[in-house]
Amino acid sequence: MFDLTGKCALITGASGGIGGEIAKALHAAGATVGLSGTREAPLQALADELGERAFVLPCNLSDPEAVTALPKQAADAMGSVDILVNNAGITRDNLFMRMSDDEWQSVIDVNLTATYKLCKGVLRGMMKARWGRIVNISSIVGATGNPGQGNYAAAKAGMVGMTKSLAYEVASRGITANAVAPGFIETAMTDKLNDDQKAGILNQVPAGRMGTAQEIAAAVLYLSSPESAYVTGATLHVNGGMAML
Amino acid sequence: MSDIPDRVRKIVVEHLGVEEDKVTESASFIDDLGADSLDTVELVMAFEEEFGIEIPDDAAETIQTFGDAVKFIKEAQ
Numbered sequence: 001m002f003d004l005t006g007k008c009a010l011i012t013g014a015s016g017g018i019g020g021e022i023a024k025a026l027h028a029a030g031a032t033v034g035l036s037g038t039r040e041a042p043l044q045a046l047a048d049e050l051g052e053r054a055f056v057l058p059c060n061l062s063d064p065e066a067v068t069a070l071p072k073q074a075a076d077a078m079g080s081v082d083i084l085v086n087n088a089g090i091t092r093d094n095l096f097m098r099m100s101d102d103e104w105q106s107v108i109d110v111n112l113t114a115t116y117k118l119c120k121g122v123l124r125g126m127m128k129a130r131w132g133r134i135v136n137i138s139s140i141v142g143a144t145g146n147p148g149q150g151n152y153a154a155a156k157a158g159m160v161g162m163t164k165s166l167a168y169e170v171a172s173r174g175i176t177a178n179a180v181a182p183g184f185i186e187t188a189m190t191d192k193l194n195d196d197q198k199a200g201i202l203n204q205v206p207a208g209r210m211g212t213a214q215e216i217a218a219a220v221l222y223l224s225s226p227e228s229a230y231v232t233g234a235t236l237h238v239n240g241g242m243a244m245l
Numbered sequence: 246m247s248d249i250p251d252r253v254r255k256i257v258v259e260h261l262g263v264e265e266d267k268v269t270e271s272a273s274f275i276d277d278l279g280a281d282s283l284d285t286v287e288l289v290m291a292f293e294e295e296f297g298i299e300i301p302d303d304a305a306e307t308i309q310t311f312g313d314a315v316k317f318i319k320e321a322q
Contacts, residue, residue, distance in 0.1 A: 127287060169283060 002225040005030035008078035009224065010071070012061065012118065013088030015042040017187035018137065018213045022085055025217035026224060027053060031083065034074040061088050061114040062106060071121030081122045082129065083224045086115040086159075087137040093148040104151045111155035112162070119166060119177070132175035133224045136163050137216070140183045140239050156181075160235055167233035176232035178223045183239025185211045207240030249296075249322075250315050256291045257311060260284065270312040292318060 009026045013019035015037035023046060027033045032053040035043045040058045047054040055077040059070045074081050089111045092103040119134055126132025141149050142156030160179050167177040184190055184201050190210065193201070202208060219236050222228050237245050254268045263278050274280040274288060289305045292298070292314060298321045300308070308314050 124290060127283075127290070172281075173283070 001227060002029050002221055004083070004221075004224065007082040007224075008032040008034065008074075008080050009083035009085060010034040010036060010057070010074040010078075010081045010118075010122070011085040011087055012036045012059070012114075013137075014046060015039045016087070018182065018185060018216050019085075019087040020046055021213035021217040022087055022220045023054075024050070025214070025221045026083065026085075029221060029225070031224075032078050034078050034081070036070060036074070037088065061110045064109075064113075064117070067114045067117045068121065071118060074122075075125060080125050080129065082126065082131060083133040083135070084118060084122045085135045085137070085220055085224070086118055087220075088114070089137065089139075089152075089155075091149065091152050093152070095148055096150045099150060107151035108155050108158075111152065112158045115159055116162060119162075123170065123175070126175045127170070127173050130174040132170070132173075133228075134163070134166065134175070134177040135220050135223045136160075136177070136179045137220075138163075138179040138181040138235060140181050140237065140243055142181060143235075143237075143245050144243050163235075164233040171232050174229070176223070176228065178228075178231060178233065179235040180216060180219045180223065181235050181237045181239070181245075182216050183211060183237070183242040185213060185216060187213060205240045205242045207242075209240065211238060211240055249318055252295055253292065253311065253314050253318065256295060257288065257314075260288055260291060268311050270310070272311045273309055274311070275309070288314070296322060298322065 009031045011019055011023045014023045014035035023033045023035055027050050034055045034057045035046055036057045036059045037043050038060050043056045047056050057073055059066050061067055092107050094103055136159050138159045139156040141153045145153050163177045163179045216238055219238050257268050258265050261278050261280055272278055274285050289300050293300050296318050308317055
């Protein structure tokens with residue numbers, strides 16, 4: 001099951017914890033992977049670890065021109081982009097009343113606008129191929145909200161509405177667009193939380209633990225696979241029951 | 246140059262699965278040939294490739310009929 005042999009996948013944020021696991025999972029299923037991210041060294045290290053069928057495609061998603069160029073670079077390197085995983089994301093947390101326009105805009109730019117542009121950039125090839133998988137990594141806070149994350153929650157909720165609209169438009173062409181909404185996952189981002197914060201969070205998680213990046217990658221693998229052809233416009237919540245949506 | 250209408254017609258016939266004689270000068274892709282809005286985007290993509298031209302989005306919106314397409318491509322070349 002879940003054989004991606006011959007498929008080419010572009011993954012943003014592949015230098016991060018979740019993105020790296022997504023890349024590994026798709027690669028293990030036979031896909032060629034394009035590893036995008038801002039930091040080239042960890043991307044290269046991951047590519048070296050994966051061996052064949054891995055390409056490093058550095059891109060700063062806050063640079064609009066670089067974002068526009070990325071789909072073509074990926075297609076040139078891999079031959080096509082059959083699977084797009086918009087995983088890259090940044091946070092600039094602040095209380096609403098203290099949030100600067102720059103904190104708002106930078107999060108919207110990287111998390112939402114870059115996702116839009118990358119989706120748009122890969123669609124032509126997918127339309128022609130009559131096959132494509134777009135998986136946008138949203139977040140539980142896009143559905144529930146979170147104090148201090150007005151910008152991040154807006155971007156992640158925006159991603160869900162955008163994904164649904166796109167899913168409508170391209171469903172008849174064999175292209176699916178879905179979102180995965182992680183809950184609390186063990187990553188560098190959540191490592192910054194102190195023990196009290198972690199304990200507070202775990203009280204709200206019926207599963208009683210944080211999720212792993214591999215568990216997010218497994219959801220992405222399913223939504224990237226031929227087997228998920230009839231699932232589109234969905235948001236797959238991977239959150240240990242923290243919010244049953 | 247003179248084969249532009251035939252090449253355009255071939256693309257339209259193949260893409261929309263319509264009879265060749267239905268693709269008349271004034272035939273509207275959407276109203277007469279059963280295209281949906283996404284089909285029109287794909288037709289424009291196919292024209293761009295066939296003729297090696299760029300059709301900007303605002304120009305693409307003006308291409309509603311077979312005749313529009315032929316006229317635009319002739320001028321673009």
